[in-house]
Amino acid sequence: MGVIADFTVGAEDFDLGAPTEGGTELNIEVEPIVPASDQVFPYVWVTGEYESFEEGMEACEYAEHYEFVEQLGERRLYRITWNEGIHDLLACFVEANGTILRARGGNGWRFTVRFPDDASVSKFHGMCQERDIHLDLHRLTHVEEGADSAADEFGLTPEQREALMHAVKTGYFSIPRQSTLDDIAEQFDISNQAASERIRRATEKVLRQALVDQVDALVEHP
Structure with a gap:
């Protein structure tokens, strides 16, 4: 039985091109993927002050390279190549076999992630605690294996x-x-x-x- 976790992480714990203080109109939405060691968060959609995002990526120690891919309306798609020292939070996703269903950020991040079982959730939580990453858990939902992921996401x-x-x-x-x-x-x-x-x-x-x-x-x- 899988587990859907819905939680928030502060901007100070995950600063992917987003400001840590209010005042900047910026929204980042991750293209959902199954994490792998070298393919965590390869694509993100950005709405708002693109310059702020690009400045954040330039200063991000975990990003080896980023590039603009395309623009659809007010949204821009960027591809990110991570270096070997990927962010602690992303490493936790990989180690705990979490599948990212939804992630959006700005002044803080909201994640909806599917884990294989309760043990994986506990492992993820423990790894975050070891790295001093604070999680504000909103919901845990148990789902049957093979169930539709869209239905899982909305409960x-x-x-x-x-x-x-x-x-x-x-x-x-x-x-x-x-x-x-x-x-x-x-x-x-x-x-x-x-x-x-x-x-x-x-x-x-x-x-x-x-x-x-x-x-x-x-x-x-x-």
Whole structure:
């Protein structure tokens, strides 16, 4: 059984081209990969003050080289080549066999990582403690092996994901609406009420995960 860990790391513990102090509009999103010894975080998407990111990379002792690849709208894609002394946090990912599902940063970093089992999570946590890397854990979710990674990331049950995907494909959320709860209920042979609950719960899970930073801020400072 795999484990999905959702946690935050401060900018002071992982300064990948991001400022350690507020005031700079910069967002970095890692292209998800399975870490390997020489291929940790090879691609990142940057939005905001590109100059700040490039200055940060120039000063980053762990980066051997970086290069601009392409620009899509306001986002720029960069490729990073790491030197042999990769960052302690990245080394922890590699040693604990963590698969990065999502990572985004700016003034601090938010990670969603899949580990093979509880022992791997414990190993990762222990390695971070040894390196004085502080983790603020938000959620641990156990998932069945072979389960869909997208469903894992958002914490959806197979039934919720199936219903939500069907709702999206058939235009339930379109304006004007192209399908109804009756259509969804008929598709899955469930009651209208069950269809409504399934869609609403699935939608809430996706929104909470997608907007997790904002939701946490609202909870802490209503």
